[in-house]
Amino acid sequence: DGGITQSPKYLFRKEGQNVTLSCEQNLNHDAMYWYRQDPGQGLRLIYYSQIVNDFQKGDIAEGYSVSREKKESFPLTVTSAQKNPTAFYLCATGTGMNTIYFGEGSWLTVV
């Protein structure tokens, strides 16, 4: 919702480059998530963090990395090891009761 800010909105990556997507929240939510969305594939979990300085792999973590040094921030790095990174990336936050709220999303394209 309004308290989750993702940037940039659009990002172009060259082959072999690492890129970092930013996600900041001011909702004071403990949990933060990164999802990837491809056409017809729904939403797939990349990484999640339930608390500062701790994070866990989701279903499609290969080729991605994250950090959670602050409660408000959960950046996602798409590394060169991710061979098909073109997708819509959604950051989300949660209160711990399963309900999650999404940011506006970031479009990543490989050029």
Add this chain to the structure above:
Amino acid sequence: GENVEQHPSTLSVQEGDSAVIKCTYSDSASNYFPWYKQELGKRPQLIIDIRSNVGEKKDQRIAVTLNKTAKHFSLHITETQPEDSAVYFCAAADSNGGSQGNLIFGKGTKLSVKP
């Protein structure tokens, strides 16, 4: 782990008709079932959710029903309007924590409401 199947993948209705989207889940421990609406190019937004201690929940033209025995839940939209056109996602989670507490999403249903 949990697996969520969603049907149909596309649904076209006439304005004013009802629309029903169905989901099944595999993990009997799941007890939280939200529905999200995603308009083209925008983020998914929570429109309604249900927990396993109730069988039905309504919010104006939207309702969700849950059958825990059969492990399926459905979204019902009555008196559809063109602005209901979007992709709808169902999801399931076990709210008792751990990695099982993460939402598992269906693949989505693209609803088109024709004026």
